[in-house]
Amino acid sequence: MKPIGPLMWEHRLIEKMAHLINDEITRIKERNKVDMVFIASAVDFFRTYADRTHHGKEEDILFRDLATKNLLPEHDKIVKELIEEHIFARKTVGRLLEANKKYLEGDINSPAEVLLCLQNIVDLYPKHIEKEDKHFFFPILDYFTKREQDAMLKEFWEFDKNMIHEKYKKLVEEYERG
Ligand SMILES: [Fe+2]
Ligand SMILES: [Fe+2]
Numbered sequence: 001m002k003p004i005g006p007l008m009w010e011h012r013l014i015e016k017m018a019h020l021i022n023d024e025i026t027r028i029k030e031r032n033k034v035d036m037v038f039i040a041s042a043v044d045f046f047r048t049y050a051d052r053t054h055h056g057k058e059e060d061i062l063f064r065d066l067a068t069k070n071l072l073p074e075h076d077k078i079v080k081e082l083i084e085e086h087i088f089a090r091k092t093v094g095r096l097l098e099a100n101k102k103y104l105e106g107d108i109n110s111p112a113e114v115l116l117c118l119q120n121i122v123d124l125y126p127k128h129i130e131k132e133d134k135h136f137f138f139p140i141l142d143y144f145t146k147r148e149q150d151a152m153l154k155e156f157w158e159f160d161k162n163m164i165h166e167k168y169k170k171l172v173e174e175y176e177r178g
Helices: 004-031 036-066 073-104 110-135 137-141 146-177
Strands: none
Touching (some): 004 036, 036 146
16 A cells, blocks of 8 residues: 555545534524534544644655655645645634634634634635645655655554554643643
């Protein structure tokens, strides 16, 4: 298997979550009410799965290894755009978490902010994923030998294995801090 395999499977799940977000946008517009429990789950999904696990493998392994290669200007440009988009996604999810908390506290402006964050997320992810799937992942594989690709895939599995431990260690530490 090529190392981009797991990244592309992960894209399929992120796309499904983007559909669910779209449904929630429709519901909020219809009822002017936010499903706080869904938003909390979506924030967890985007932080733990889309950002830490998925962007983590892209940035900490794939992009790190790409940085050792002599990239064509068009590929270098895409890497920079992708990193910027990851930063934007991270910030937007942080804003969504804050807006959801404010909603819980009864802030009357928070549904609009929740809505804006959700809209930013659905505007970003499908395009970001398409850029990676259709214009980036396959051409950049050519920079790596078969041996390098195999090592990358192995490192991806190791990275994933640590995620569940990292997530719950962080959760306990957060509650311990109070
Ligand atoms: Fe990405
Ligand atoms: Fe991705």
